[in-house]
Amino acid sequence: MKISRFRFYQQALASFCSAALLVSSFALPARADEGMWTYFNLPTKQLKEKYGFEASQEWLDHLRLASVRFNDGGSGSFISPSLVITNHHVASGQLQKVSTEKKDYLKDGFYAKNQADEIKCADLELNVLVSMEEITARINGAITAEMNPQQSAAARRTEINKIQKESTDKTGLRSDVVSFYQGSEFWLYRYKKYTDVRIVFAPEKQAAFFGGDPDNFTFPRYDLDVTVMRVYENGKPIASPHYLKWNSNSANDNDLTFVSGHPGSTQRTFTMAQIEYQRDVRYPAVLNILKRQLKAMNDYAALGAEQKRQAEEGIFGFENTQKAYIGQYQGLLDKNIIAKKQQEENDLRAKVDANPELKNLYGSAWDEIAKAQGEIAKLIKPVRYRNIVNSTLLGLASGLTTYIKEVKKPDAERASGYHDAELESTKLQLFSPAPTYPGLEEKTITADLEMALENLGADDPFVKAALNGKSPAEAAKAITAGTKIGDPAFRKMLAEGGETALAKANDPMIAFADKVVPLIEEAQALAAPFSGQIARASEKLGKARFVVYGRSQYPDANFSLRLSYGTVKGYPMNGTIAPPRTTFYGLFDRVLSFGNKSPFDTPARFLARKDKINLATPLNFVTTNDIIGGNSGSPVVNRNGEFIGIVFDGNIESLVGNFIFDETSNRTVAVHAAAIIEAIRKLYDAPALADEIEGKMTKTAKK
């Protein structure tokens, strides 16, 4: 469970990750332990009344400053002055990027006995949220009554860019303007940024991801889904005072738990018209595309061991997304869930209609959304099939040409992602030394072009331009086989040479990007006016909710730092009860029940040492915390703010959490702190690391 990482074209597929999402939406009246709360608006009353818990400002500041955002889509936390822990599947992109045909750190794992052996990540950026400042008044001040909606949006965007630049210039910190409650509030979030991050410990992928795609998004689970990294500045490990104290003896049944992390995106305030569009139009199309892409990658992986290694990470990502989409889709097909959403809509609508003033201001919003959504539904084919959804090479080609065009402009006029404040992050990706795989992309682009041809026809301008008289396979081969864009030196040369160098490059992928990206953007833009109408109507509904339900609300997730609370708790499952936790006994049961066959095989060291570990050690556990993709790697902490586990998944029943939270069976799945220590000590022979994590500094650990 992880939000998608590659930002260029996967957005069109998943639109998960957006650090400054302008059109957010407003959440429902909170029930149970529901909610991904901002640090500036916590449910203090509920926590006090239900759990007798009061968080001091110090407790909150410490947890916030120990929380880490993985800028490519995940969460983590400091567990020592310099060590950060996250999920193996959050770190897996970096593990793959430092791997080669000969040394596969993703598959085989890694442990650096000394700091000198630690491996620097290729292009990882970590963010720590150091300040939050409300700037709603300033943003709203940029808008005057005479402006039409388009002018208002443009003025707001300009003001946001200005604020971000000013702040970056002044503080040197990453500065993002974040919108909450469907544009009702704006905050300036400043982040301390770390880019020298080194891998200290990662288990074998099969230990982290035991059970593979079948077990993904399920519980009971038996996964050691962790990776430990060390953060450096100026060539030395940092010494942050804000790290979580380790506690291996917590996470007992009914214990109060907090999760501090970065949920990517939720749509909990969707109207029925939006829900129905998702169910009847969008999900079927996206599931079709995912299926075809997975087939292309699996075909490539079947060609040989090296092809398998290259495709593995992509297959994991798409299978993961596919399973998430299927789970969400099934939730949307669930009559009870739909009835609950309908009930919520009816309630709000009845309250708005009952008040003439509210009705006049906001009463038309539902119909406006339904109408605009109907128009978007008609555009599903061009929007979905005029696309290349899975190509790093095209992302690099397009990103590079955009970079060259944009950096020449004054900051305020640049496209998103190319403002001075963002440029360093963008360059980290554009000039990443990570390898690319043209053979794999030939297959995936072929699948895209075939789908475009089938769904749009040969006369569609995008299809014409992309195929250029060739078959999909020929066209894909021509652009992937001949391009040099995969070479970081080539990209640096072009970036330095600017438009002159670009004009002389004669690279087929750059030429392809020049031709097709504008056509893709044109198709994406078709829906924009209707999306705008929906955004404005949603803003009305956001305001209506404020009036009706008051201020004790949490905003939809938007990859900004959130705190959720809950308890360790089993749940009704498959006709019986899922336990609150699993143990190493359960891992070996599942391994042997399937005859140690993939994906239920375990690394040799587990079988060889099974009598050396305490099999009763808790391995994974579940809590009622409200999370979503992007929370992967978040610390689970107890009342004392101690690290007791690490979130790595939600159960299958949690997937519909995109749209609605149901505490009955929605569960967060975490690795237990005790299992991490037991494994590091007894399975991986790394007592020094275990000591460092547990705060028992030894000579070895200080090396």
Add this chain to the structure above:
Amino acid sequence: MKISRFRFYQQALASFCSAALLVSSFALPARADEGMWTYFNLPTKQLKEKYGFEASQEWLDHLRLASVRFNDGGSGSFISPSLVITNHHVASGQLQKVSTEKKDYLKDGFYAKNQADEIKCADLELNVLVSMEEITARINGAITAEMNPQQSAAARRTEINKIQKESTDKTGLRSDVVSFYQGSEFWLYRYKKYTDVRIVFAPEKQAAFFGGDPDNFTFPRYDLDVTVMRVYENGKPIASPHYLKWNSNSANDNDLTFVSGHPGSTQRTFTMAQIEYQRDVRYPAVLNILKRQLKAMNDYAALGAEQKRQAEEGIFGFENTQKAYIGQYQGLLDKNIIAKKQQEENDLRAKVDANPELKNLYGSAWDEIAKAQGEIAKLIKPVRYRNIVNSTLLGLASGLTTYIKEVKKPDAERASGYHDAELESTKLQLFSPAPTYPGLEEKTITADLEMALENLGADDPFVKAALNGKSPAEAAKAITAGTKIGDPAFRKMLAEGGETALAKANDPMIAFADKVVPLIEEAQALAAPFSGQIARASEKLGKARFVVYGRSQYPDANFSLRLSYGTVKGYPMNGTIAPPRTTFYGLFDRVLSFGNKSPFDTPARFLARKDKINLATPLNFVTTNDIIGGNSGSPVVNRNGEFIGIVFDGNIESLVGNFIFDETSNRTVAVHAAAIIEAIRKLYDAPALADEIEGKMTKTAKK
């Protein structure tokens, strides 16, 4: 998963168990490994083509003669010349009957080191099917063209009773006429009967039923649900040559498996009108009654340890039934399943309608069923709520008075259960030394009377007669506190004294039975004409199916011996895959995951000896065999006819198997042979028994 045992009034609730069910029904065209096949009509072609398996007559005869019917509702098999194995939950009634306040064999288990220590069951009857003879012609010969439906049914019944009596007189064997294919075929089944059966080994209930009601009807499972008994004749262990050879090393993934046992009842040929009646009328009513009865028993159990012990077995039975009903009900609410049934009905109906002759003969049957079912639906309240569903004392009082009345009559005129051929079995129950619990029954009868009052009103004749001016609680107290019917000596005295003794008994439960049982029977009889109409229309449909689908069909289950085939196979579950088996590792995982708390606690010996057993030993496994309640205790055998496991449950997805079989996820759950031996040897210190089972005779075992 077990069919209900007490035959007097539970029938009205569940109508599971019926050894000579006249209105059976005809099964669907077989798909996949579907089917509970009679030994006289096996799917030999399918077995040969799909699995290359051909059963010799010797193989079949041996398996049939090693198969045992537990006459109170379950199955078992011979695993040595005198040892029979069944489920702990099939034997649990007998274990409770030999238990006392001081010695609780059900809870604590039992092992007889010597034959002299074996405990004789109170009232158990085992049946072995020794011959099958088709008698359709003779039955049909008793019916003439001039007879109306009522006369035909009566003539058939008389002929059946005559055949059974003749056969019993001639052979001394239990002789049952069994109807298949909705009355299209009649067979005379003769059984060798054993009534001296002694308990050799039973584990603690918590080992057999680990996970309790939550885990009941689910998988993965970790239950040692077995009991071993020894069969005696004339005071000596029998020496049957027909026993199954033990094999602890089979039941591997995809292995071909056979289950030979006694499925109680299926309704696979129900029309949509019947299905909808079940879903909309019958299941909601039955579930209401189950819930109220369970509350009454749990209230009693909460009074103290002895009360808990008394109520435990009844609570288990009702929870078991409730969970089965909920599972079936959920299956009926499943749109896909309903659509599949509708499709089947449409197919058959279209084929019948397309053929003028078929249409003329059978085309009206669906509408006839729908009309009669509609009338039955109107009677749901008197039929369901004029009832005492859960009273052994009332069953004994009513059974005894009926016995006294019936035995005076000529055999052919007696009511079912009181013919000479059946009398021995009936007397075994009537004069059973098993204890009764008036305090418990006071609570359960109160619940019955309260429900009757609520649903029928104070003016209903049954309510009036039963309450006799008192409140439900007072009325229940008066009849349960004052009765002596629980005393076997009292019952024997009355039986010997006949009507004279009965008239002088002055027993409140007998008086209650005299007053209310005729009123209950009157209510039950209300639906009889419509049931008759349904039975006759169903017979038409059975014949239509014969014409349309041919003879390669299996009949609905009716507690007669059946053979099903399948393979060991995992299945899609809860978003992932359930493994084909579990191991002892998994047991300890689940124990520790729940902190060894009830119902996930394990006997102390398991925890104390967990390092002494091979944790990798397979514990439970699943197969695609088609089974239903009553199959509990059936042996699972491999191609060689060897015992490789014992059926004890179906998974939650199998429950709708009452109405439809879906191989995707319908699974039989069995205890693995290896686990039984591992436990007997290493957990229960009974190597002599293990040797005897494995055919390694030792001196100890011969004692």
